[in-house]
Amino acid sequence: MKWTDKTWTQIEPIYQKIIKMPFIEELQKGTLPLEKFQFYMRQDSFYLENFARSLALIGARAHRVSHALDFIRFAEGAIVVEKALHDSYFQEFGLSQRGSIEPTTHHYINFLKSTSALDQVEMAMAAVLPCFWIYQEVGDSIYKNQLSEDNPYQKWIDTYAGKEFKELVIKAINICDSVAENCTPQQQERMTQAFVEASKLEFMFWDSAYQLKTWD
Numbered sequence: 001m002k003w004t005d006k007t008w009t010q011i012e013p014i015y016q017k018i019i020k021m022p023f024i025e026e027l028q029k030g031t032l033p034l035e036k037f038q039f040y041m042r043q044d045s046f047y048l049e050n051f052a053r054s055l056a057l058i059g060a061r062a063h064r065v066s067h068a069l070d071f072i073r074f075a076e077g078a079i080v081v082e083k084a085l086h087d088s089y090f091q092e093f094g095l096s097q098r099g100s101i102e103p104t105t106h107h108y109i110n111f112l113k114s115t116s117a118l119d120q121v122e123m124a125m126a127a128v129l130p131c132f133w134i135y136q137e138v139g140d141s142i143y144k145n146q147l148s149e150d151n152p153y154q155k156w157i158d159t160y161a162g163k164e165f166k167e168l169v170i171k172a173i174n175i176c177d178s179v180a181e182n183c184t185p186q187q188q189e190r191m192t193q194a195f196v197e198a199s200k201l202e203f204m205f206w207d208s209a210y211q212l213k214t215w216d
């Protein structure tokens, strides 16, 4: 069984919780209060910048040149494609300031940066995988179950349910499976732990946006 198949089964309960979260259900219906989406977008712009830095760092540390190139391209995609989505929402909602980094974002970006810098590179690859994979699964699930034809969050849904994003996800999954093959069972277990922790942080990120959770 592939490492990713085994590992997804471990986070299936977290994924099931995610798709039933009020943030996701209301995003799907288009009824998510604008204030919550704006909070999410602001925090996500800090997240993306640091996610891209982590991807570039993993690229620099990858053992295979082809993986280095893939991760450098992932970093570029996070900045160019996903940031374009943010820029269009920032413009549409008249947001000029990002504000400050709130606790869950702080936790998540520091987890990604420290794992990418200090842990074994295979573990870092596993830690960033939920950022791709969970978003694509959530995007697909929303897209398939959508009821509203006039959803203000359609661009977000289309980005993550789209073919281009799926291609990146498949690539990231295949890289993790190929590096896992050369890892010991203990190293694979550490990769799994990193994947599970990042999946929990994905849940917390949406939950904190729904609750507008700040340091105050």
Ligand SMILES: Cc1ncc(CN)c(N)n1
Pocket (backbone or CB within 6 Å): 044, 047, 048, 082, 130, 131, 132, 135, 202, 205
């Ligand atoms: C928190 C979070 N995680 C993942 C993604 C998708 N790269 C994102 N935009 N934001």
